[in-house]
Amino acid sequence: MSEIDIEAADALPAAALHDEDDRLKSSFVDAVIECVEQGDAEGARALVRPLHPADIADLFELAPQDMRQPIAAAIAELLDGDVLSEMNEWVRDELIDALAPHEVAEIATQLDTDDAVAIIEEMEEEDQRAVLRAMEPDDRAAIEEALSFPEESAGRLMQRDLIAVPEHWTVGDVLDYLRRNEDLTTDFWEIFVVDHKHHPIGTCKLSWVMRTPRKVSISDVMAREQTLIPVDMDQEEVALRFQKYALISAAVVDPAGRLVGMITVDDIVHIIQEEAGEDILKLSGAGDGDINEPILE
Amino acid sequence: MSEIDIEAADALPAAALHDEDDRLKSSFVDAVIECVEQGDAEGARALVRPLHPADIADLFELAPQDMRQPIAAAIAELLDGDVLSEMNEWVRDELIDALAPHEVAEIATQLDTDDAVAIIEEMEEEDQRAVLRAMEPDDRAAIEEALSFPEESAGRLMQRDLIAVPEHWTVGDVLDYLRRNEDLTTDFWEIFVVDHKHHPIGTCKLSWVMRTPRKVSISDVMAREQTLIPVDMDQEEVALRFQKYALISAAVVDPAGRLVGMITVDDIVHIIQEEAGEDILKLSGAGDGDINEPILE
Numbered sequence: 192m193s194e195i196d197i198e199a200a201d202a203l204p205a206a207a208l209h210d211e212d213d214r215l216k217s218s219f220v221d222a223v224i225e226c227v228e229q230g231d232a233e234g235a236r237a238l239v240r241p242l243h244p245a246d247i248a249d250l251f252e253l254a255p256q257d258m259r260q261p262i263a264a265a266i267a268e269l270l271d272g273d274v275l276s277e278m279n280e281w282v283r284d285e286l287i288d289a290l291a292p293h294e295v296a297e298i299a300t301q302l303d304t305d306d307a308v309a310i311i312e313e314m315e316e317e318d319q320r321a322v323l324r325a326m327e328p329d330d331r332a333a334i335e336e337a338l339s340f341p342e343e344s345a346g347r348l349m350q351r352d353l354i355a356v357p358e359h360w361t362v363g364d365v366l367d368y369l370r371r372n373e374d375l376t377t378d379f380w381e382i383f384v385v386d387h388k389h390h391p392i393g394t395c396k397l398s399w400v401m402r403t404p405r406k407v408s409i410s411d412v413m414a415r416e417q418t419l420i421p422v423d424m425d426q427e428e429v430a431l432r433f434q435k436y437a438l439i440s441a442a443v444v445d446p447a448g449r450l451v452g453m454i455t456v457d458d459i460v461h462i463i464q465e466e467a468g469e470d471i472l473k474l475s476g477a478g479d480g481d482i483n484e485p486i487l488e
Numbered sequence: 489m490s491e492i493d494i495e496a497a498d499a500l501p502a503a504a505l506h507d508e509d510d511r512l513k514s515s516f517v518d519a520v521i522e523c524v525e526q527g528d529a530e531g532a533r534a535l536v537r538p539l540h541p542a543d544i545a546d547l548f549e550l551a552p553q554d555m556r557q558p559i560a561a562a563i564a565e566l567l568d569g570d571v572l573s574e575m576n577e578w579v580r581d582e583l584i585d586a587l588a589p590h591e592v593a594e595i596a597t598q599l600d601t602d603d604a605v606a607i608i609e610e611m612e613e614e615d616q617r618a619v620l621r622a623m624e625p626d627d628r629a630a631i632e633e634a635l636s637f638p639e640e641s642a643g644r645l646m647q648r649d650l651i652a653v654p655e656h657w658t659v660g661d662v663l664d665y666l667r668r669n670e671d672l673t674t675d676f677w678e679i680f681v682v683d684h685k686h687h688p689i690g691t692c693k694l695s696w697v698m699r700t701p702r703k704v705s706i707s708d709v710m711a712r713e714q715t716l717i718p719v720d721m722d723q724e725e726v727a728l729r730f731q732k733y734a735l736i737s738a739a740v741v742d743p744a745g746r747l748v749g750m751i752t753v754d755d756i757v758h759i760i761q762e763e764a765g766e767d768i769l770k771l772s773g774a775g776d777g778d779i780n781e782p783i784l785e
Contacts, residue, residue: 369699397694402666435542437754457734
């Protein structure tokens with residue numbers, strides 16, 4: 192641990208918006224609702240703008256059902272894909288249903304493929320088609336490919352944006368490639384090394400790359416032992432692999448062994464919770480337990 | 489995704505040691521046992537050496553109880569901390585009980601603090617003291633400090649080895665620091681930026697550092713919005729934070745707000761499963777369900 196003593200600004204004060212369960216305080220939710228009811232959309236946005244996407248999602252879950260649409264209208268510009276992907280699915284579907292296909296398409300375009308798929312796969316088939324028609328061809332192709340895999344399979348979970356490099360590159364080549372190509376993803380924790388058939392032959396933690404001199408070959412840094420996920424593997428099985436081998440990310444391969452995507456542990460954490468939920472459900476014989484779920488009569 | 493076509497070796501063939509549930513095949517376990525029974529320790533080690541630590545742990549869980557000690561004796565040099573930390577706790581405690589304190593101390597020394605604590609906290613107090621006495625002063629101090637925090641708290645989960653840098657450094661300074669200091673940890677996914685009081689003021693994903701030119705200040709790359717974990721927070725609460733904010737790692741702070749450790753998501757995945765297990769237990773009223781757990785009469 193570095194113990195360097197330096198001159199620096201004090202730490203920012205921690206936000207005092209949360210209750211002891213780390214949910215937004217009801218007084219904050221009430222303040223936003225009051226702005227919306229008084230037609231002060233700018234005031235509502237000023238309150239919501241500093242929030243983490245997970246907290247904006249919370250705001251919708253905590254607000255009364257009849258206020259969710261008005262809040263969404265007031266803070267529309269802040270309601271992006273990150274917020275939707277954090278949202279409880281009942282609340283999210285309610286909001287999505289009220290949006291026009293081109294609005295859903297615009298939000299889905301900002302997301303990683305797996306998060307976009309999670310939203311679109313819940314829609315009626317007709318609405319799905321309308322949303323896909325409103326997307327750019329590249330984005331549409333990625334979503335359509337994901338939807339072609341079975342539900343709850345690795346193919347639905349994975350994202351296509353990843354960093355793959357040839358094994359003859361050096362650490363310096365990798366750093367230059369990452370710095371010079373602005374359109375590469377910024378969300379990755381490991382680099383995959385591939386052969387000329389695009390088969391993954393090794394995985395490299397970023398910390399290893401960063402601790403190694405530029406002239407060293409990437410193939411001397413990578414781990415050859417790696418856990419490859421077949422694209423049709425069930426998501427519960429994927430979660431077990433992540434747990435067993437303490438994975439942060441893993442390469443997904445097609446039946447020919449080619450690298451086609453990447454799954455990261457933050458998607459898996461939700462699966463573990465979901466699967467635990469399903470197990471509990473089976474044992475207890477109770478309902479979903481989601482307070483936002485409508486009670487069917 | 490890079491689509492570069494290069495000349496390269498074919499991918500290594502996948503190991504064919506696992507059944508469809510990703511556990512070691514019983515034929516493999518039998519082969520190891522046969523070596524051990526015939527006194528061929530070198531043969532047993534040759535079989536086990538290529539395995540992932542999680543699979544070596546599996547081997548012990550799958551072997552009959554009366555064979556676990558003989559296997560441990562035969563492959564002792566391969567039985568390190570990584571293997572023990574992957575092992576089912578019943579099987580692990582059984583093995584640990586049979587080891588001398590200095591052997592346990594040697595294994596614990598190889599581990600991250602959190603994994604060493606997980607092993608030592610399960611021992612009888614007298615055995616704990618014997619193990620701690622056999623450790624180097626630095627390692628002992630880290631373990632004793634961890635044991636001073638409540639069970640199932642962030643202080644027990646965290647590791648002390650992390651990367652903290654002052655905010656006036658550039659990206660180039662960070663890279664040079666990481667390359668020149670060989671004794672730094674290699675297991676980190678984010679870098680913490682601290683002020684002169686060692687308070688964390690920002691967090692930096694490694695991918696951001698790698699995609700940024702050397703001359704840029706680290707304080708222009710870091711995210712100032714971060715989730716800080718108080719050292720006395722309950723582990724279930726920690727797991728909820730990781731899920732809600734999709735964290736890969738998080739800084740742990742003492743009551744004065746100073747950075748004292750780091751928790752990573754791979755430790756949290758086990759907590760989520762454990763907590764789900766506890767919940768299922770409460771609902772079903774059944775036992776632990778661990779096939780390795782001895783049946784008490």
